[in-house]
Structure formats: C-alpha cells, structure tokens
Amino acid sequence: MSKLPEMVKITKITQENPYVKTFFLDTEIEAKPGQFVMLWLPEIDEKPFSISYIGKETGITVEEKGKFTKAMFGLKEGQKIGIRGPYGNGFTPKENSCIVAGGCGIAPLSTLAEKMNNSVLIMGTRTKDRLIFENRFPNANIVTDDGTVGKKGFTTDVLEEFLKKGNIKNVYTCGPEIMMKKVFEICEKHNIECQASLERFMKCGFGVCGQCEVGGVCVCKEGPVILSDKLRKMKDFGSHARLKSGKRVPISEYAKWRCV
Amino acid sequence: MSKLPEMVKITKITQENPYVKTFFLDTEIEAKPGQFVMLWLPEIDEKPFSISYIGKETGITVEEKGKFTKAMFGLKEGQKIGIRGPYGNGFTPKENSCIVAGGCGIAPLSTLAEKMNNSVLIMGTRTKDRLIFENRFPNANIVTDDGTVGKKGFTTDVLEEFLKKGNIKNVYTCGPEIMMKKVFEICEKHNIECQASLERFMKCGFGVCGQCEVGGVCVCKEGPVILSDKLRKMKDFGSHARLKSGKRVPISEYAKWRCV
Amino acid sequence: MNLETNLCGIKLKNPTILASGILGVSKSLLKNVIENGAGAVTIKSISYEPRDGHKNPTILEFDSGMINAVGYSNPGLHGALDEFTDLKDLNAPVFASVIGKEPEDFTKVIEGLGNLDFSAIEIPLSCPHTPGFGTLAGQDSPEKTLEITKAVVKAAKVPVFVKLSPNTKNIGEVAMAAEKGGASGITAVNTLGPGMIINIEAAKPVMGFKIGGLSGPAIKPIAVRCVYDVYGSVKIPIIGVGGITTGKDAIEMVMAGATAIGIGSGVNYRGNDVFTKICNEMKDWIEKNNYNSLEEIRGIVHE
C-alpha cells in the first residue's frame, strides 16, 4: 500500500450499536492483528484506527466521539475515504492466552481473538447498548459495569478469576488506559506477560515526529502493542499523555480533551 | 552499475601500439558487444568509450587524440577513473557474418568477434604501427593502406571479395564513418544486412539531450549500432554530424574538430 | 473522450508538450517526438551566437531525479535557421525557445526566426546554472521579467510564454509581471536549485560546471505548488512542467491549474513514447473517474 493516502470505496457500513459502526473498505491490507491505518477525510483531518477485519476487504470499527468520527458517520456506502498503512507492530500470538477488551478496545483485539480461538476472551463495556461483536464472539465472557448484560462488574475482576485457575500465560488488552493499567498490574502480580495496545494522539504514524511518545517509545512504531518489560519502565503509562501541542498532561485531562 | 560515475581502479594498462592503450578497470560490467561506457576524468571531461573486454575486469581501448585521451594516457596503474554505463544497444550476433573494422573501430567489434569465432574478420589500418589486437585475432584478414602489413588496400576491397564468395549474410562494421558508409553501400548492393556502430559527440549518453542525433535517432540510445533499415533513411550518415554546440556540419569538418 | 486542448489559440491534439532542452536539437528529432504522441514540441533554447555550453558531465541521473548543467549549448540563430525549416511539415505545433542576456538579445533572435513556422515563443528567464542568463542573472525578478517580456512581446508575431523558476521566492508575483508584460502564457517551471552532487571517491563535484538544475520526480511537489501559486495569480494559461512521468502526474498538474503539460525528464524514465503513454493514462483515469473533460478538473483544488 502507498505511503500517501489512497482513496478507497466504502463497500458496506454496519451499525454495531448506537455509537459504533464498522466501515468495510475496498482494499486488501496485509496486516497483523493489532496494526492500524491512518484514515483521511480530505479537508477535515486524519486519524489512526485499528483494523478490525483483515481480508479481501478491510474493516474499521469506529465509535462516534468528536469531529472526525462524526464526519465518518456521515459517510454513505459507495463514498470514498483516504487510507494509508498498515502501521505499528501488532500483537504476537501465543498459546494459553486471555484477551481483555474494554469497550471499543475489542476492535484491534478481534482479529487476534479469531486467530487464537482457544484463548479466553473477556469483553467489558459500561452498559448493554455499548457492547459490540457479541455475535462475532459467542463464547466471549461478557461483563458490564451495570450488569445489563453478562456479568456485573469490571473486566479486571473476571481476569483475576481466570488467572487464579492457573493455566493462562499471556494477557492481551486494549481499552481505556486506566483499565489497561489495572490489567497490567494484575499480570505483574501473577507474573504473567502482558501485551497492551496503547492509544496516543498521532501525526506521522511512522515514528518520525515523536508526538505519540510514551517513556521514550513511539507508540505508532514500537507500539501500539507494548509488552510488560517496556510497560514496567513507562512512568506515563496510565498516567500521562500528550495533547496536540505536545504538552504532557494527566491522562484524565487528555481523555477529556478527546471527549471520550 | 550506478547512473552516476563511480571511481574504479585501473588495474593494468597495455600499450597496443604507439597511439593506443588498453585500460583494464576493476569493475565487472554486464554488457553486450558494442555497448559503451562514459569515462569521467574529474575536472577534465567525460567521454564515451566502447568496451573492448567484457569480464571480471572491463577493458577500454583508447587512441590518443585530444585533451581527454591525452589526460588518460597520463594515468598510471592503481589510479582511479570515473565510469558509468553500459549504454547503447550493442550488436545482435548472427550466423554467417563478416566483421569489418577500421582502425580503433576494432574496439567495440572485438568482443563480438570473440563471441562469433566462426565469422570472417577484416581489420584495416593506415599503416603497420596503427594495427592493434593482431595477437588477439590471429585469423584476422589484415589490410593496410600502404601494405606495410597484410594486404595492401582498403577493408572494403577485402569485404567485396568475401561477399562474392556468397555465404555471408551479415556485416558488422565500425571505423571512420566514410569507410562505414562504403561498407553499407556494398552491403546494399549485395542485399546483405549491415550493422554499423556510429560515433557522435555525446553529452548524456542515455537519450535525453539529443546531442548525438542522426536522422531523428539518438546514437547513444537507439544506437550506437544502427541497422540497414535505419541507415538507409539517414541522410546524415557518412555526411553530417554535430559539433558540441549542436551545429550540424559536414562530417569532414566534424572530424577535423575532433582532431581525428 | 478526447484531450484536444486550446492553448491561447493554439490547437493541440493533446496537452502534452516536449519541454525545451530535451531531444529538441533537430527537426527530425521533433518529428520523432511528435510521432510518439506529443501535442506540441519545444526546441532547445537558441541564443543569437552559437554556444558550446559547459563541459561534461552535463546531464546525469541520480536516485530521485536528474541533474543538468548543459549551459545552453546551441548552434545560434543561424544554426537554427538551417535546422528548423518547413516546420509546417510536422503534425504538431512547434514552439521556439529563445534566450538572451539583455532584451535586445532576445529580440534579435526572435526577429531572425520570424519567417520560420513557430507557433509560439517561450522565453526561459529561469535557468539556474548558466552565468549571464536566468536566475544567475536575476532575470527572474518581477522587474526584469516585465522588461524582457515587454520587449519580446513587441518583437514576436506569435504568442509568448514566459518560463519561470521554482527557486524564485514569490513565483506568483513574477507571473503577474509576465502577464502585465503581455505574455500569453506561463511555463512553470524550469529546473530546481541549483544542486550539487559530490563524488566522494574523487573528492570533486561530479558536474562539469560543479552545480546543476534538478528535474524529474524529485521536483514534482514543488512544480505542482508553483503551478498552484501561478494559477492563483494570473488569468493567462499555464504549461505545467516538472517531474511529470505518468498520466496521474499530469492530472495532478491540471488540478493545480495547468492547461498543458510539459515533459522533459519523463523521456528518460519512460522512453520517447512517454507522450502517448501519458495521454492514454490520462484518458483512462478521466473515464474511470466519471469526468468528461480536462476543463472540469482544471484548477479544481482551488475550489
């Protein structure tokens, strides 16, 4: 795929829940689970999005949040969108694994879960109508903050239960950074390797500008998937991120700025 | 090989006759017989030269004529010279052939003669001490204007004799353009295909500047080897060539300018 | 779908034009280029007196483009008069390219060429590597551009195109000066730079003149921006030149605002039939993207 954005047709749009749509794009991208692309809306902006379906068509699952995703939600099948990538390292699949997805965090994890169909999958959301991919993963362990579907509670509680059973050796996670931080801490306690897919504001997407830096690492290139050995040294993991100006702020301020 | 000149070592210099040396260069160039390279002497000039030995080392056989070749003759083994190429189309070897070389014109023909060792080779020069490669081609039919070695007369006379015998179907030639013109006319008379290697002042060497143009053809790219069908249409073949300014002049004036 | 183009009254069967300095030394090479599909051809620039130009190497290819410092070698007005006779025989318009140091130098050549069948005259005020000419002589300032253009337009019987430099700070202003001087069109751009390539083993610059102008793919984004700027500054048509090697490149130039497309280095990258190739690729793209003509997309990015 070209390093410059290429305009590709949206072949299909599916509504995953009231806030989330999946866009299927007329382009085949050779990607690993966890890799991402940069989507371009001419004259609007360009943003990173994980690949949620890898194949003849490329699927991107998007939650409506701010200006860019609103504009995406206004697109119809047959219209075109710019795309470049794939970027980032992606997940390394391993046996005896547990996948912990928070909200839209299932997007980059979904292609991994399909590859490792004997792994444990935990999908958590705030409430029932936030859930996605429940049909794609009928064996998933669903958990909601309010118990409107699946178990009531947090993904981290369910993870601890599985870890206590003893045969899990690797944990994969993506979701709100606070959740991922907790998942990591649990893994550390149990001496288990963790792979977390981080999210930072991006510009280049290929490791040049430094905008997406966490602890001396560019999330776009050495990440987005970061392993325990690096997470351990990243003081900013779960605590700080950079605004568009490059200003480093507490993760809560960053999240507010992003209207998540 | 790079499109920019590369400096390569002169491994050996052999004196072919009082006026001609062969320079062996520490570079292996994949070339066809008849192709040429551009040799660069930093701060002096850059000129086209045929490849006279193709192999682990590349041989260039040079006659001392003007400023550039004088400077080359001042070079010692171990010194470096710039080279880029190969350029041009080269000869297409065919069965039942006769090769007609005038003077230094044997340089581009020599690698062809080695490839087709059952062809007839005619080598002509003004006088004995102008002859080169007589040891390389012990079976050559040698002819000199003054009869100091080989037959007395012109290459064209010898060619006519061979053609009369009847089994020659192709003629290859390089040498003074007046000679080549005569060779071509003889071939036309006998209805035989001729491949002539033309020589024009060159700049780019790869078909961009138009400096080496003859009859709408760039000698550096569609040549230097031109076949009968094109020779037939080239009014300037044997009659006109261009000076450095691009001015088109009679071939005699061009030759004088070149101090040949 | 046809690509016929009207360039200030000159009818072109397609918008591709051979750029000056590439192949254009003889009538027979112009013929070759026209047979290979060019909509028009430009001759190598002619000065009053013959010029030998710089010493070799004068033209080289590097990783991302070409570099040249030919130094305006040309046979002079009298050489040109011998060479470019009966241009009406050719199947496409031929443009003269005329250079000079002072306005009188230009007009002497233009008057001399007056009886030949050139369809237009291009004046490059933009060469970056020949002392006395172009940017090295400040011909690319708005003032000099106005002065020379005025004189040339007065002497010429055919449309005049002024060829600009991408190295000029405000190319829009220079284009406005040319328009004010009476130019019928703007050619944008000449080579970029100058640049220098050093052969480190020789510890010497590789060009005979040490420096040279860049052309080819490396300069395309700059050429496109220049055409964009010029389009925003003047009403006269633009010949977009610089790094065009494919039909898509040509479309890009048209979208930036070009009426016609100059092709030079493209000859090196895709052969003499680069003109036919580019035209076919343009047609295919236009049809595939449901446009009907080049007019529809000309300058579209300015909207």
Place this chain on the structure above:
Amino acid sequence: MNLETNLCGIKLKNPTILASGILGVSKSLLKNVIENGAGAVTIKSISYEPRDGHKNPTILEFDSGMINAVGYSNPGLHGALDEFTDLKDLNAPVFASVIGKEPEDFTKVIEGLGNLDFSAIEIPLSCPHTPGFGTLAGQDSPEKTLEITKAVVKAAKVPVFVKLSPNTKNIGEVAMAAEKGGASGITAVNTLGPGMIINIEAAKPVMGFKIGGLSGPAIKPIAVRCVYDVYGSVKIPIIGVGGITTGKDAIEMVMAGATAIGIGSGVNYRGNDVFTKICNEMKDWIEKNNYNSLEEIRGIVHE
C-alpha cells in the same frame, strides 16, 4: 579512527546531530536517540506560547522524500521548562530550537530557558509552511536575519546557530548576515519548497495545510550545494542537514564544508539507530580511503 568533533567549542563524540522536529518532543526520546549514537540532539522548536500546529496530515512520505507541515506544534516555553529538566543526565549535548515572530519573541523564550542545560540555541529563520514564521514571514532576508540574530546572541548564554532556508536566493549572503549578527554557527538547511501533493481521486491537496516542506533524499543535492555556498561565504562552522541517510552522504556534506551533520528524515529511512549506522559507515569509508580524520576532507571540494 575517531569521529570526535569540536563544534564551536562544544565537544561531540561524533558529528551526527538529531535535526529539530524529529523525535525531539521529550527528554526520554532524546535519551533514546543518544543511545542510538547521536553526537548531539536538537529539540523540536519551541515558541513562547503553546501551539497546536496544522491539522493532519502533517507528515507524509512520498516517492523521493518526505513532506511536512507540522506548523510548529509545541507545548510553549512552560511546557519545555517541565520537559527538559536535568539535561546534564544525558550523555550528549542538547541544543534548544527556538522560534518567534519578532526578535522579542525569541529572546523571551531564550531567557526563559536560561537555567536549563542546553549547550546551544538554534534559531530556524527558514520554515516554509508556517504563517508568521520563517520564509513565509521574510525572516530569511539578510536584514531580518541580522536583526534577529543580534537580539538572540545578546540574550543567549550559549552558542547560537542560525538555521537557513534552501529556498533563499542567495544563501551565502544570509549566512554572512548571521555571522555578522554574532552567530557561532550556521545550520543549512531547513526543508525545501514548499511543495504540494494532490490526491487526484479526492481532488484535494493531501496535506492538512495544503503545502509542506520537502526533506529526505530528494533535497540532498540542494542541501549539499547550500553548504558549499555557505562554506564559501563565512568562517563559522556549518551543520549540514538535508537528505543525509548514509555515511557516504555524510562524507559528501563534510566535503562540501560541514563540520557536523544533521539527520532528520534519515530516522524514517533507516530507523532510530541511523546515527550509529552513519558513524560506522563514515569510519569505514575514511579508513578504506586512507584518510585519517574528518578535518582532512572538510571543504575539500573547494580546493
């Protein structure tokens, strides 16, 4: 063979320097780059107030180089004061890069940064894509360069490098103005252009700011020529920047006259360890070619 370099009194273990705007947003990334072999590092340019910069796309790769219009996003003086504490902990000198519209803007930042451990201050007067700054504000004229340099040198406690534009007509004159203003060194060059890349399917320029500056391999010959010109014009040392991705490229810059070598886009082409790679390649080349030091070849093509 060692590559130790003295850059106006600043000792570098080798002459490679991280160029401003690449990776230099945080102390931990600077550390990463130093561990990857850089002899010195430059931070991303800092203005007094924080700036969000242009909208995306801001940085893209094209066939022969990169294009960017980041628009000087930066956390401002106060962000920088939080970020770049205790630079002495790092194993190489760190250079500040400071931008402003008027001389006072520069001096406010420089005075603010005064207590941090920067070894030098670089002022880019040469960005081609940010309104109010660089070439878009005329900061690259000899007059403005002199005025800003004088003010900055007065405010700074460390050596000042002035970063020049390759788009300036006479870069030698601008360098002379910087030298006259008291600069300790010249950084040549910033990005080239601006250029524009149009996505023809979208019929829109692809950069968020429409235009952007070019860097990487496409600009190397122009950067080398600029360093050559500057070396011929001033006595102060030069940091040569533009398209350097290999040890041979770096040698070329030194031969043109550079004392140190800035590397930006090279990070994209060869990874963060481009610094180590280039240093090893330089050493190998120097030894193979029987030189003993970089001094021997510095500016050698001027002989």
